[in-house]
Amino acid sequence: MNSTFLQRRYLVSFQSRRLPHIFTDVLVIGSGVAGLRAAIEASRYGQVILVTKGQVIDSNSYFAQGGLAAVMDSSDSLASHVADTMATGCGMSDPAVVEHVISAAPDHIREMREWGVAFDMGDNGLSLGREGGHSAHRIVHAAGDATGRVLTEVLVERARQCESIKIFESCFALDLVTDPPAGGSGASCVGAITYHERYGLQFIRARQTILAAGGAGMLWRESTNPPIATADAIAMVFRAGGAVSDPEMMQFHPTTLYVAGATRSLISEAVRGEGAFLLDRKGHRFMTEYHEMAELAPRDVVSRAILQQMAQTGTTHVYLDVRHLGEEAFAARFPQIDRQCRHFEINPGTDLIPVHPAAHYMIGGARSDLDGRTNLPGLLACGEGSCSGLHGANRLASNSLIEALVIARRCGQVAGEALAAGNGQYAKEFDWANAPSTRTELDLTDIRNSLRSLMWRNVGIVRRGDRLSETLEIVNFWGRYVLDKEFYGTAGWEVQNMLTSAYVISECALRRTETRGVHYREDFPQTDPVWARHQNVRRTEYQLVVE
Numbered sequence: 001m002n003s004t005f006l007q008r009r010y011l012v013s014f015q016s017r018r019l020p021h022i023f024t025d026v027l028v029i030g031s032g033v034a035g036l037r038a039a040i041e042a043s044r045y046g047q048v049i050l051v052t053k054g055q056v057i058d059s060n061s062y063f064a065q066g067g068l069a070a071v072m073d074s075s076d077s078l079a080s081h082v083a084d085t086m087a088t089g090c091g092m093s094d095p096a097v098v099e100h101v102i103s104a105a106p107d108h109i110r111e112m113r114e115w116g117v118a119f120d121m122g123d124n125g126l127s128l129g130r131e132g133g134h135s136a137h138r139i140v141h142a143a144g145d146a147t148g149r150v151l152t153e154v155l156v157e158r159a160r161q162c163e164s165i166k167i168f169e170s171c172f173a174l175d176l177v178t179d180p181p182a183g184g185s186g187a188s189c190v191g192a193i194t195y196h197e198r199y200g201l202q203f204i205r206a207r208q209t210i211l212a213a214g215g216a217g218m219l220w221r222e223s224t225n226p227p228i229a230t231a232d233a234i235a236m237v238f239r240a241g242g243a244v245s246d247p248e249m250m251q252f253h254p255t256t257l258y259v260a261g262a263t264r265s266l267i268s269e270a271v272r273g274e275g276a277f278l279l280d281r282k283g284h285r286f287m288t289e290y291h292e293m294a295e296l297a298p299r300d301v302v303s304r305a306i307l308q309q310m311a312q313t314g315t316t317h318v319y320l321d322v323r324h325l326g327e328e329a330f331a332a333r334f335p336q337i338d339r340q341c342r343h344f345e346i347n348p349g350t351d352l353i354p355v356h357p358a359a360h361y362m363i364g365g366a367r368s369d370l371d372g373r374t375n376l377p378g379l380l381a382c383g384e385g386s387c388s389g390l391h392g393a394n395r396l397a398s399n400s401l402i403e404a405l406v407i408a409r410r411c412g413q414v415a416g417e418a419l420a421a422g423n424g425q426y427a428k429e430f431d432w433a434n435a436p437s438t439r440t441e442l443d444l445t446d447i448r449n450s451l452r453s454l455m456w457r458n459v460g461i462v463r464r465g466d467r468l469s470e471t472l473e474i475v476n477f478w479g480r481y482v483l484d485k486e487f488y489g490t491a492g493w494e495v496q497n498m499l500t501s502a503y504v505i506s507e508c509a510l511r512r513t514e515t516r517g518v519h520y521r522e523d524f525p526q527t528d529p530v531w532a533r534h535q536n537v538r539r540t541e542y543q544l545v546v547e
């Protein structure tokens with residue numbers, strides 16, 4: 001039987017001529033760093049509409065702590081940053097993209113400073129932090145550990161001042177519209193069907209569309225991501241017949257504050273960069289036994305070591321020890337983390353901080369080149385919802401915000417060039433009708449929670465073929481009665497997107513029969529040179545194509 005995930009093209013039925021139409025030159029989906037930067041650039045060439053499903057600051061970007069990696073000191077070099085990125089990517093980073101992003105990074109930091117981002121300063125210029133996998137101090141940060149907030153606020157302010165940008169908040173993009181409407185190879189993107197809380201369904205017709213809808217962290221029970229990260233980008237591109245690359249590559253962060261029942265908030269890598277230790281419940285510093293770089297080993301190594309140590313000591317978490325860094329110094333360098341700990345009556349100066357790994361960064365996404373071009377003409381993609389090939393099989397800390405800035409600016413320029421060349425078209429009218437569902441009502445909260453637990457258990461830090469197959473069986477079963485329905489609200493559409501993405505992720509995780517970077521297979525513990533390549537996955541009406 002065909003998977004329901006292959007059959008559903010649009011989440012809702014509609015007659016396009018009956019929907020309110022909005023025409024724009026460029027449509028940007030998402031208001032994180034990628035979407036905002038792309039919109040600002042595109043606004044130099046034409047009219048831009050930016051839609052975002054919550055408020056403009058609801059994004060992963062806003063919560064970024066550590067900073068942006070860039071070579072800003074004469075003792076550092078681009079070659080060294082390139083080498084660190086390539087080494088962390090475990091043979092899967094695309095050299096041309098790495099060169100491009102790393103070389104452009106310093107210029108983007110200068111631009112952000114000119115625009116008003118107040119990066120933290122030291123005695124001799126920018127204060128540069130160091131994080132795991134970097135062989136030099138090159139992490140630019142702002143307000144200590146609130147880099148994402150500072151950066152986002154500056155970009156939001158600048159976007160709001162651009163007369164040619166209109167920002168629609170509470171506006172959920174359901175689907176990319178293609179011509180022909182069924183999508184697939186040869187189709188081009190001509191805008192999106194959106195739902196606005198006040199105005200209902202709308203058809204935004206755009207000559208160029210930039211997808212910047214972010215990551216997928218909410219698919220896992222333990223996650224550092226805010227609630228917006230429901231894998232909408234992967235699901236939208238997949239339904240439209242676009243290529244999704246490397247969705248099996250989810251990076252897990254080793255250290256989130258572990259307080260049962262409370263939100264999992266991130267304890268930045270920079271804390272270990274400043275010298276924090278990881279201890280088990282017996283007070284034993286264990287990372288020295290797992291890797292020569294100890295606490296600064298790559299994230300996947302630290303995450304697996306923590307899981308193993310938890311299993312050996314029969315506990316639900318381990319501890320970060322920052323007591324030797326000094327209470328005041330810690331609070332000054334990491335004010336946000338310090339506040340978060342004290343909220344739960346943990347004093348970092350005297351107490352150990354309970355931590356646990358969690359899903360953090362989706363490396364995979366809409367396949368794009370270094371200009372953000374996807375395989376669908378008219379559709380560009382940037383940020384966490386895309387996969388340019390920079391990160392390969394593992395992301396080097398603080399390389400994602402800088403990638404978002406670099407590729408988003410190019411997306412804006414490429415969209416502008418397409419407009420100037422007269423490329424891009426407005427859609428023709430068409431009707432789309434999904435077969436009506438005869439099945440029962442659903443408890444969406446239950447499905448969402450069950451899916452998140454399933455993904456954490458079976459498609460988490462350590463994976464195995466039989467568990468991945470079981471996941472696919474379950475997800476396909478749930479898909480049959482969730483994807484056959486039409487919802488009229490974001491909760492239902494998000495669950496449909498999460499299930500679709502879980503299907504795509506699990507398929508690719510099952511097919512990659514090796515261990516590489518963040519993808520660890522207990523049943524295939526070795527890295528296989530044959531697999532030093534991307535997996536590009538797309539749907540046709542009848543089959544899943546993985547190349």
Ligand SMILES: Cc1cc2nc3c(=O)[nH]c(=O)nc-3n(C[C@H](O)[C@H](O)[C@H](O)COP(=O)(O)OP(=O)(O)OC[C@H]3O[C@@H](n4cnc5c(N)ncnc54)[C@H](O)[C@@H]3O)c2cc1C
Pocket residue numbers: 029030031032033034035051052053054056057058059060061062063064065066067068069147148171172173174212213214215224225226228229232233266360361382383384385397398399400401402404
């Ligand atoms: C806690 C935390 C700390 C981090 N720290 C760092 C760091 O120090 N350095 C670093 O480089 N990276 C860090 N990262 C990763 C980094 O923040 C993200 O990779 C980056 O911000 C992604 O930017 P983005 O614009 O692509 O996505 P986001 O910032 O997530 O923005 C996505 C946007 O799309 C919108 N959206 C999603 N779906 C839809 C839809 N269907 N319709 C309309 N709008 C939609 C969302 O509401 C949001 O506005 C961190 C991430 C987290 C969660």
